[in-house]
Amino acid sequence: MYDPRQRLIVALDVSSAAAAQKIVAAVGDSASCYKVGMQLYTAEGPGIVRDLVASGRRVFLDLKYHDIPNTVAAAVREAAGLGVSMLTVHASGGGKMMRAATEAARKSNAALMVLAVTVLTSLDDNDLDKLGVHGRVKDQVLRLAALALADGCQGVVASAQEASELRSELDGDFAIVTPGIRLASMDPGDQARVVTPAEAIAAGASHIVVGRPITGAADPASEARAILGQISF
Ligand code: C5P
Numbered sequence: 001m002y003d004p005r006q007r008l009i010v011a012l013d014v015s016s017a018a019a020a021q022k023i024v025a026a027v028g029d030s031a032s033c034y035k036v037g038m039q040l041y042t043a044e045g046p047g048i049v050r051d052l053v054a055s056g057r058r059v060f061l062d063l064k065y066h067d068i069p070n071t072v073a074a075a076v077r078e079a080a081g082l083g084v085s086m087l088t089v090h091a092s093g094g095g096k097m098m099r100a101a102t103e104a105a106r107k108s109n110a111a112l113m114v115l116a117v118t119v120l121t122s123l124d125d126n127d128l129d130k131l132g133v134h135g136r137v138k139d140q141v142l143r144l145a146a147l148a149l150a151d152g153c154q155g156v157v158a159s160a161q162e163a164s165e166l167r168s169e170l171d172g173d174f175a176i177v178t179p180g181i182r183l184a185s186m187d188p189g190d191q192a193r194v195v196t197p198a199e200a201i202a203a204g205a206s207h208i209v210v211g212r213p214i215t216g217a218a219d220p221a222s223e224a225r226a227i228l229g230q231i232s233f
Contacts, residue, residue: 011211030224053083069100080108091144102152116148167204
């Protein structure tokens with residue numbers, strides 16, 4: 001059985017290192033992995049990543065790299081040098097790019113997980129059609145996830161709805177990192193499709209990303225503990 005703390009990633013969607021560290025201190029021992037995304041990284045740069053790593057936390061650097069293979073590989077090497085544990089690339093950057101990213105990761109730090117973002121959950125079938133991708137979002141998600149795994153990615157970022165289909169259609173022990181989590185009693189906020197922590201794990205998620213339900217709570221540590229309790233099975 002997994003330690004549930006290995007499965008919980010707290011999203012630090014704030015715009016200063018001080019605000020991020022306040023959340024980390026409030027969560028305490030209830031979580032050990034934090035997601036640094038483009039908001040915090042753009043505001044504070046690599047210093048916040050170094051500080052989190054130096055304090056013994058694991059960092060999921062969610063900058064969704066999407067560029068030519070050489071450039072992405074170079075960025076992956078820099079991220080590995082910062083000590084991050086997980087990072088994201090866009091699968092639509094193609095197989096050569098993902099191969100370059102995963103080879104750069106492997107050579108820098110064999111434990112660094114490169115995760116692929118397939119289709120942003122803000123896009124629907126009609127949006128894809130306008131982008132020249134004809135067919136259903138779910139088929140494109142499966143196609144891009146299969147490509148990502150074939151090109152060395154250790155997993156994908158996917159909604160819980162997509163997770164069960166990915167598990168049934170694709171072989172192997174790959175990671176599925178799932179955002180859009182709410183406790184049953186909560187206001188869904190701007191997340192259109194939400195699931196509870198237990199539903200996400202049952203659907204096949206290996207990790208859940210939780211932002212505002214923890215970071216906006218009056219007692220973030222107790223909220224995180226409640227979530228851990230729900231995924232301890
Ligand atoms: O605050 P909340 O729990 O909604 O945060 C979810 C995190 O997951 C945010 O950092 C958001 O950018 C990210 N995310 C998401 N939905 C996706 C992909 C990523 O909410 N489809």
